[in-house]
Amino acid sequence: MVGTSKNAGKSVVIRALAEALWRAGEAFGLCTIGRDGEAADALDGTPKPRFFLRPGTLLATPTSLVPRSPALEIVAVTPERSALGPIVLARVRAPGFVEIAGPPSSVALRRIAAALGEDGRFTLIDGAVDRIAALRDGDDAIVVATGAASAPTLGHAVDDVGALVARLRLPAYDAARPCVRVAGALTAAAAASFVRADERRQIVVRDATHVAFGGRAFTDVAARLDLRCERALRPVACTVAPLGIDRAFEPRAFARAVAERTGLPTFDVYAGTVAGPAAA
Amino acid sequence: MTLPWDAATGDAIGATWLLAAIAPGGAFGRQARERERTFRRGDEARARERIALVDRAARELDDARLGALRAAIAAAPDPRAALLRASAGGVLGDVDFFELSRFLDSLGEVAALLAEGALPDLDVPAGGAALRATLAAGRTPARTFYLDDGFDPALAAVRSAFAAAQAAYDAARNRLVERVARQVGVDRVRDGEFVLMRDALSGPVPAGVRVLREAPTYFLCEIALDEAAVAALAARDAAAARVADAEEAVRAELSARVAEEAVELARACDVLGELDALCTRAQFARRYACTLPAIPLESRVSFTDARYLPLEETLGRHGRAYSPVSLELAGMGVVTGPNMGGKTAALRTLGFLAACVALGLPVPAAAAGVPLFDDIAWIGIGAEAADDGLLSAFGGEVVALRGFLERTGPRPLALVDEFARTTSPREGRALLIALLEALRERGALGLASTHLAGIAAAAGLPHFTSGGLRALEARDGPPLALEAALARIARAMDYRLTRVAEEAVPAADALALAEALGLAHDVIERARAELG
Numbered sequence: 001m002v003g004t005s006k007n008a009g010k011s012v013v014i015r016a017l018a019e020a021l022w023r024a025g026e027a028f029g030l031c032t033i034g035r036d037g038e039a040a041d042a043l044d045g046t047p048k049p050r051f052f053l054r055p056g057t058l059l060a061t062p063t064s065l066v067p068r069s070p071a072l073e074i075v076a077v078t079p080e081r082s083a084l085g086p087i088v089l090a091r092v093r094a095p096g097f098v099e100i101a102g103p104p105s106s107v108a109l110r111r112i113a114a115a116l117g118e119d120g121r122f123t124l125i126d127g128a129v130d131r132i133a134a135l136r137d138g139d140d141a142i143v144v145a146t147g148a149a150s151a152p153t154l155g156h157a158v159d160d161v162g163a164l165v166a167r168l169r170l171p172a173y174d175a176a177r178p179c180v181r182v183a184g185a186l187t188a189a190a191a192a193s194f195v196r197a198d199e200r201r202q203i204v205v206r207d208a209t210h211v212a213f214g215g216r217a218f219t220d221v222a223a224r225l226d227l228r229c230e231r232a233l234r235p236v237a238c239t240v241a242p243l244g245i246d247r248a249f250e251p252r253a254f255a256r257a258v259a260e261r262t263g264l265p266t267f268d269v270y271a272g273t274v275a276g277p278a279a280a
Numbered sequence: 281m282t283l284p285w286d287a288a289t290g291d292a293i294g295a296t297w298l299l300a301a302i303a304p305g306g307a308f309g310r311q312a313r314e315r316e317r318t319f320r321r322g323d324e325a326r327a328r329e330r331i332a333l334v335d336r337a338a339r340e341l342d343d344a345r346l347g348a349l350r351a352a353i354a355a356a357p358d359p360r361a362a363l364l365r366a367s368a369g370g371v372l373g374d375v376d377f378f379e380l381s382r383f384l385d386s387l388g389e390v391a392a393l394l395a396e397g398a399l400p401d402l403d404v405p406a407g408g409a410a411l412r413a414t415l416a417a418g419r420t421p422a423r424t425f426y427l428d429d430g431f432d433p434a435l436a437a438v439r440s441a442f443a444a445a446q447a448a449y450d451a452a453r454n455r456l457v458e459r460v461a462r463q464v465g466v467d468r469v470r471d472g473e474f475v476l477m478r479d480a481l482s483g484p485v486p487a488g489v490r491v492l493r494e495a496p497t498y499f500l501c502e503i504a505l506d507e508a509a510v511a512a513l514a515a516r517d518a519a520a521a522r523v524a525d526a527e528e529a530v531r532a533e534l535s536a537r538v539a540e541e542a543v544e545l546a547r548a549c550d551v552l553g554e555l556d557a558l559c560t561r562a563q564f565a566r567r568y569a570c571t572l573p574a575i576p577l578e579s580r581v582s583f584t585d586a587r588y589l590p591l592e593e594t595l596g597r598h599g600r601a602y603s604p605v606s607l608e609l610a611g612m613g614v615v616t617g618p619n620m621g622g623k624t625a626a627l628r629t630l631g632f633l634a635a636c637v638a639l640g641l642p643v644p645a646a647a648a649g650v651p652l653f654d655d656i657a658w659i660g661i662g663a664e665a666a667d668d669g670l671l672s673a674f675g676g677e678v679v680a681l682r683g684f685l686e687r688t689g690p691r692p693l694a695l696v697d698e699f700a701r702t703t704s705p706r707e708g709r710a711l712l713i714a715l716l717e718a719l720r721e722r723g724a725l726g727l728a729s730t731h732l733a734g735i736a737a738a739a740g741l742p743h744f745t746s747g748g749l750r751a752l753e754a755r756d757g758p759p760l761a762l763e764a765a766l767a768r769i770a771r772a773m774d775y776r777l778t779r780v781a782e783e784a785v786p787a788a789d790a791l792a793l794a795e796a797l798g799l800a801h802d803v804i805e806r807a808r809a810e811l812g
Contacts, residue, residue, distance in 0.1 A: 015472065068524065068527065070520070094439065094443070094523070250496070272470055
């Protein structure tokens with residue numbers, strides 16, 4: 001799960017997915033790049049959905065956030081550390097609220113996700129766009145969350161999510177055709193110089209997170225350059241949170257617009273609706 | 281660990297390599313190393329005892345068992361913070377019990393590996409067995425830990441009551457959710473915040489729905505609990521509180537058991553660290569076929585077929601054999617010989633063996649007697665003082681030497697490698713002789729390598745010669761690649777260290793070596809002509 005901004009509704013979607021997996025009888029793993037499941041956001045104090053987890057869920061969280069009750073089954077203490085202590089893998093044995101937090105680096109998150117996903121277990125990662133490196137090459141699905149908190153108008157929100165999905169969908173480069181490999185990140189300035197030079201070769205970055213600009217700038221540049229990546233990603237769906245702290249978007253129109261722009265099935269877990277390809 | 285050598289000396293005599301080769305594998309071993317001190321003069325009895333123990337471990341434990349011991353120790357988490365908290369009356373958490381269980385597993389594994397007849401007198405605490413048995417109630421076959429009902433029958437009762445209360449609350453809530461879904465004409469509403477579209481409602485928002493926020497086209501809602509659901513929720517929360525109390529009581533009980541064994545387990549941590557260090561050294565001794573050295577009290581060193589392991593490893597990687605060195609020496613001695621003949625290797629070998637003994641290790645030699653030193657110093661090439669380029673090579677050597685002479689006590693090990701070679705030969709010779717006399721007055725033991733003639737005689741020291749170029753294999757054609765040229769020289773070189781007359785003139789094979797290394801023929805011939 002990645003979001004176009006803070007309060008895009010990622011955690012609400014994670015909670016909905018967790019509930020759906022539990023209803024389907026499928027044990028799953030859960031981890032996060034940040035800190036989630038706490039009653040209020042640690043940064044801005046806004047209320048956040050806590051994770052009410054059912055037995056069988058395997059989660060990763062720092063030692064200091066392991067609840068005293070109901071007791072969890074401690075599966076492993078990993079070598080990964082967060083600011084809140086070493087990350088522990090634990091299994092829920094009795095239903096209860098849990099707060100989770102993750103390591104600061106993509107590499108560590110990737111190792112944790114791999115440990116959670118052993119035995120083919122479905123694993124949910126409450127992630128961030130700049131931590132996509134935690135995903136395995138092409139294997140894992142990305143769900144993009146956007147919400148009314150992300151942009152001043154519905155149109156802006158749709159533009160942002162459209163640009164982000166387009167960025168995440170950067171196609172793999174064609175080894176048979178000439179290319180320019182970009183070491184590190186493709187900055188806006190570097191992209192502008194390619195545009196000025198009317199560069200026709202493929203511009204290849206490591207993956208979508210190595211494009212250091214988004215929004216309309218990305219859309220404009222992508223229309224003029226043949227942007228490619230070494231490691232293609234797989235965005236599979238979008239979600240919308242129509243109600244932000246300061247504004248509300250019309251839910252059906254929002255979901256429809258996001259689906260049309262991205263071509264992805266777009267879920268509104270608040271309204272229990274879906275727009276786009278999956279709706280049919 | 282405080283070392284009797286500085287960084288430059290450590291590099292020059294291979295002690296830095298040695299410390300890396302015996303680096304402990306786990307946290308306990310690393311902490312043990314921090315507590316360790318090297319053996320110095322006066323520690324001879326303890327050093328003999330320690331090296332004998334390493335030697336015995338190397339002989340009695342095979343590679344597989346040493347590896348298993350080190351792996352078991354490395355896998356053991358450090359329980360000392362938890363032990364401290366338990367001793368202070370704190371109640372430990374489940375992660376603490378998990379880690380303590382893993383620690384006790386490792387301790388048990390170590391005890392089992394040592395129980396099979398090996399090192400019976402090694403003092404590994406047997407403690408922890410009772411605590412391990414206690415914590416076993418929480419271990420699953422996959423070695424995870426859970427505060428299981430088996431710890432206390434009361435846990436099962438309160439958890440069962442909680443499960444029933446949770447089910448009752450879920451049922452009450454589901455009834456409300458389903459009723460609202462029927463009222464608004466959808467299959468299911470979300471159990472949490474959900475949206476109701478205004479245009480989908482034929483009337484007001486149904487009873488049992490709380491509106492959290494209103495938007496122009498919809499309401500953000502949540503299920504409002506009715507009296508029965510509130511009562512079920514209260515019962516659930518009360519049941520959860522009873523579970524929490526019961527779980528905490530079990531943790532308190534377990535923590536008290538931990539506190540009872542805390543002292544013994546903390547001691548076990550130290551012993552594991554020492555055992556890690558011992559196993560590492562034993563592995564080293566086995567790998568390099570080391571032997572037990574004598575540690576004389578007097579300033580005398582002797583070794584037979586000793587190997588300077590860092591060089592032996594390097595040569596091995598290049599497919600070349602190392603020529604061991606033998607030496608008997610009391611006080612200082614002078615080594616002369618051709619370039620590439622092993623003078624410096626002889627100095628390094630002496631320093632390496634001294635470092636082994638200082639670190640409590642058997643030595644890589646067929647036989648050896650190596651004393652302990654308070655100070656081991658490398659003087660000359662490679663020991664120039666750091667100066668940011670302000671000093672010449674000679675200046676750097678002199679400043680480093682000054683520091684050594686100012687700090688060193690009686691009987692240091694001094695390894696002097698071509699000191700003052702970069703100044704005028706006449707004054708360099710005078711300085712070297714003066715230095716050797718000063719070292720002798722301080723009771724130093726060691727070797728000084730030089731190309732200068734007459735040093736041993738002038739300083740009144742024994743004279744050894746290292747290396748001598750026998751006839752190089754005949755060959756024609758273009759110069760050999762470096763690797764092949766070095767191998768050809770090595771086949772022709774006699775690296776043995778031999779005592780010769782004090783006044784013997786050092787062998788010089790510089791031109792032959794330069795030619796073998798491919799220097800242009802005309803340059804070699806001009807040099808020969810110059811020598812007449």
